[in-house]
Amino acid sequence: xxxxxxxxxxxxxxxxxxxxxxxxxxxxxxxxxxxxxxxxxxxxxxxxxxxxxxxxxxxxxxxxxxxxxxxxxxxxxxxxxxxxxxxxxxxxxxxxxxxxxxxxxxxxxxxxxxxxxxxxxxxxxxxxxxxxxxxxxxxxxxxxxxxxxxxxxxxxxxxxxxxxxxxxxxxxxxxxxxxxxxxxxxxxxxxxxxxxxxxxxxxxxxxxxxxxxxxxxxxxxxxxxxxxxxxxxxxxxxxxxxxxxxxxxxxxxxxxxxxxxxxxxxxxxxxxxxxxxxxxxxxxxxxxxxxxxxxxxxxxxxxxxxxxxxxxxxxxxxxxxxxxxxxxxxxx
Amino acid sequence: xxxxxxxxxxxxxxxxxxxxxxxxxxxxxxxxxxxxxxxxxxxxxxxxxxxxxxxxxxxxxxxxxxxxxxxxxxxxxxxxxxxxxxxxxxxxxxxxxxxxxxxxxxxxxxxxxxxxxxxxxxxxxxxxxxxxxxxxxxxxxxxxxxxxxxxxxxxxxxxxxxxxxxxxxxxxxxxxxxxxxxxxxxxxxxxxxxxxxxxxxxxxxxxxxxxxxxxxxxxxxxxxxxxxxxxxxxxxxxxxxxxxxxxxxxxxxxxxxxxxxxxxxxxxxxxxxxxxxxxxxxxxxxxxxxxxxxxxxxxxxxxxxxxxxxxxxxxxxxxxxxxxxxxxxxxx
DNA sequence: CTGAAAGCGCTTACAG
DNA sequence: CTGAAAGCGCTTACAG
Numbered sequence: 001x002x003x004x005x006x007x008x009x010x011x012x013x014x015x016x017x018x019x020x021x022x023x024x025x026x027x028x029x030x031x032x033x034x035x036x037x038x039x040x041x042x043x044x045x046x047x048x049x050x051x052x053x054x055x056x057x058x059x060x061x062x063x064x065x066x067x068x069x070x071x072x073x074x075x076x077x078x079x080x081x082x083x084x085x086x087x088x089x090x091x092x093x094x095x096x097x098x099x100x101x102x103x104x105x106x107x108x109x110x111x112x113x114x115x116x117x118x119x120x121x122x123x124x125x126x127x128x129x130x131x132x133x134x135x136x137x138x139x140x141x142x143x144x145x146x147x148x149x150x151x152x153x154x155x156x157x158x159x160x161x162x163x164x165x166x167x168x169x170x171x172x173x174x175x176x177x178x179x180x181x182x183x184x185x186x187x188x189x190x191x192x193x194x195x196x197x198x199x200x201x202x203x204x205x206x207x208x209x210x211x212x213x214x215x216x217x218x219x220x221x222x223x224x225x226x227x228x229x230x231x232x233x234x235x236x237x238x239x240x241x242x243x244x245x246x247x248x249x250x251x252x253x254x255x256x257x258x259x260x261x262x263x264x265x266x267x268x269x270x271x272x273x274x275x276x277x278x279x280x281x282x283x284x285x286x287x288x289x290x291x292x293x294x295x296x297x298x299x300x301x302x303x304x305x306x307x308x309x310x311x312x313x314x315x316x317x318x319x320x321x322x323x324x325x326x327x328x329x330x331x332x
Numbered sequence: 333x334x335x336x337x338x339x340x341x342x343x344x345x346x347x348x349x350x351x352x353x354x355x356x357x358x359x360x361x362x363x364x365x366x367x368x369x370x371x372x373x374x375x376x377x378x379x380x381x382x383x384x385x386x387x388x389x390x391x392x393x394x395x396x397x398x399x400x401x402x403x404x405x406x407x408x409x410x411x412x413x414x415x416x417x418x419x420x421x422x423x424x425x426x427x428x429x430x431x432x433x434x435x436x437x438x439x440x441x442x443x444x445x446x447x448x449x450x451x452x453x454x455x456x457x458x459x460x461x462x463x464x465x466x467x468x469x470x471x472x473x474x475x476x477x478x479x480x481x482x483x484x485x486x487x488x489x490x491x492x493x494x495x496x497x498x499x500x501x502x503x504x505x506x507x508x509x510x511x512x513x514x515x516x517x518x519x520x521x522x523x524x525x526x527x528x529x530x531x532x533x534x535x536x537x538x539x540x541x542x543x544x545x546x547x548x549x550x551x552x553x554x555x556x557x558x559x560x561x562x563x564x565x566x567x568x569x570x571x572x573x574x575x576x577x578x579x580x581x582x583x584x585x586x587x588x589x590x591x592x593x594x595x596x597x598x599x600x601x602x603x604x605x606x607x608x609x610x611x612x613x614x615x616x617x618x619x620x621x622x623x624x625x626x627x628x629x630x631x632x633x634x635x636x637x638x639x640x641x642x643x644x645x646x647x648x649x650x651x652x653x654x655x656x657x658x659x660x661x662x663x664x
Numbered sequence: 665c666t667g668a669a670a671g672c673g674c675t676t677a678c679a680g
Numbered sequence: 681c682t683g684a685a686a687g688c689g690c691t692t693a694c695a696g
Contacts, residue, residue: 001689011667016691024665046445047388048689050379052672058422058444066404067602076398079425088444090390091423093411112390112420113378216606244606251608270399274548274576276583276608333673343683348675356681380673384688667696672689679684 001042008036019044050113058088059297060109062102062119062126065093068214069240069269070187070286071120074143077290078118085298090114094126102129110137116297118142119150124184138300142293144186151300153293153315155284157187160319161194164236164264164282167321169202171262172330173234178209179222179246181238185214191238191266212238216245223249226261233261233330240265240272240281247275247326258328268322278324288317333374340368351376382445390420391629392441394434394451394458397425400546401572401601402519402618403452406475409622410450417630422446426458434461442469448629450474451482456516470632474625476518483632485625485647487616489519492651493526496568496596496614499653501534503594504662505566510541511554511578513570517546523570523598544570548577555581558593565593565662572597572604572613579607579658590660600654610656620649 005012010029017025018033025033036042050056059082064071075091082089090112092105102125106117116137121127121144130139130150141150168176178195181188192209199206210225212218219242226232227250237243243265250257257263257277265272268283292315337344342361349357350365357365368374382388391414396403407423414421422444424437434457438449448469453459453476462471462482473482500508510527513520524541531538542557544550551574558564559582569575575597579589587593589609597604600615624647 012690013667017666020691026665029665043442045383045689046443047379047382048672049691051377051383051674051689052691054672056379066398066408072398072404076425079423080427083424083440088422088441089424090420091411092415092421093408095412108415109420110375111378216603220606241603244603248606248608271548271573271576271603274552274580276580344674345683349682352675358681361681377673380688381675383673383690384675386688669694670692672691675688676686680682
């Protein structure tokens, strides 16, 4: 900066003013400074700046092992939104998901003086890790169902589960079986609640749900058992990967989809349109979740007016049913 | 730090020594300082530290839209490796993949004073963007095939393509058809080269390859055409998602896999074991790629001895064939 | 509209 | 083994 000032024949002070777009600089001076900056390829030292402004412009993100489609997409959404607003993203990916690991990750990020956190928190353990954070930096959770204290943005899982189940009931199925995700996932919980609500509302029998681990294998194993019960005509599976396994188990057992059994998934991963048969499923707008999560955090950071920030309504992103050919009317 | 020094009854200088693990501190003094740090919940200001040490400990990562399995996994691998070595990761995800976008992303990261870059560069355009970087910070590319100047770590794509094709030839197929990825992807190029090499080596006819866009739909569209040709008995598809589409097209056309046609994919995504039928494919160790990429960059940053850093051999991670039931011996 | 001064919170030689 | 001094490169009041 000293070099730039010298070349432009001004004080380093004025260079700073130009850099920060302060109004009180003569146009001609500004041009000269700009030229000097270009010529020298000068780049402001971010550490020095952060030291004095007490702002690093860095948002810490605690992400998940990204083999899961949802968390991976959410991370991308968060990144785009943050960059659009001029923030940097420092990411830690959780390997083991325990409250301690979450705290450790946040602690690690704190070393880098992040201004706030976005935590992808679809599991209960993550939300618990959030609970007893040393106050100070704002935290926004994303994909986390109902969290007591932490501001949260998520897709309407209950609504999505309801949508899927309602779709099957509307096709004339007497009831709908469910293959849920792991019970410590808040998303799994939301989806099962939506399923139950739709059944209750329709006065349908509520069969005992089964629980998988999100992976195709578990959907397959449960599917093998479901295939053995000829009374079953409709299954709502809590994610597309498990639904894939279920489809495979049904096919192997000679159960036709959708003629004998209708199947609905959840997530709308890129592959699901090409399953055998193409899967009816529930799509989530992860990009929007990321955008709102970052928006909420930035509101908190910049305390735009009232402390209430975004109204709760803006924090729930609706789910959307995508109808393909794995579902059909129940046989009479 | 001043507060800590006061509480411990030493100079802030000594506090710094304790923080940095300098040897020349009396054990008793150190304990007192530690206690003071704990009591005050003191945390060193990273900006001040970076300002004087000229090291931010931040590695910039230019990643890809993470809907692709490979890049997503690689990112996770990079993150784990970086954290294990005490580095922070600042990530930019590319939306449009052009040389200009790559430069822009690196420029953005430069604002944050990253010490070096790991760039996920499976497309030619990314490698081009890397070419004319203003020197200064070291760059390591990952997943990028052959790059002229930039140090590179990648899975042996040629070897993988060879493995897949060889497997089919070994099963007695006279030749192997190929559905390649987009031609501007270096990985697609490597796989096709391995395919061609295996065919040449076996003296087999080399059919005209087809090219998809990695997505299931394109594998489907090409599969529809392949299904119409009864002479075809073996297909090597450049990724699992397209292979999924191909399987679907074959099934719809009444072509049985593997009885009529054998299919091999590439990537070993979590779903592929549950395709119809379970897919024989080529697995890549992305974690290892991430680890070596970070290792290489850190070598560069810390200039451990000679400038040669890791020997080229260490930079190529072997691919591995995973045999499932989508492949079978050719009919006599 | 522009400059001289002070200070952000650290680390790095330099003394002792 | 420990402290007093200088300085990293910025921004923020304060003058003028």
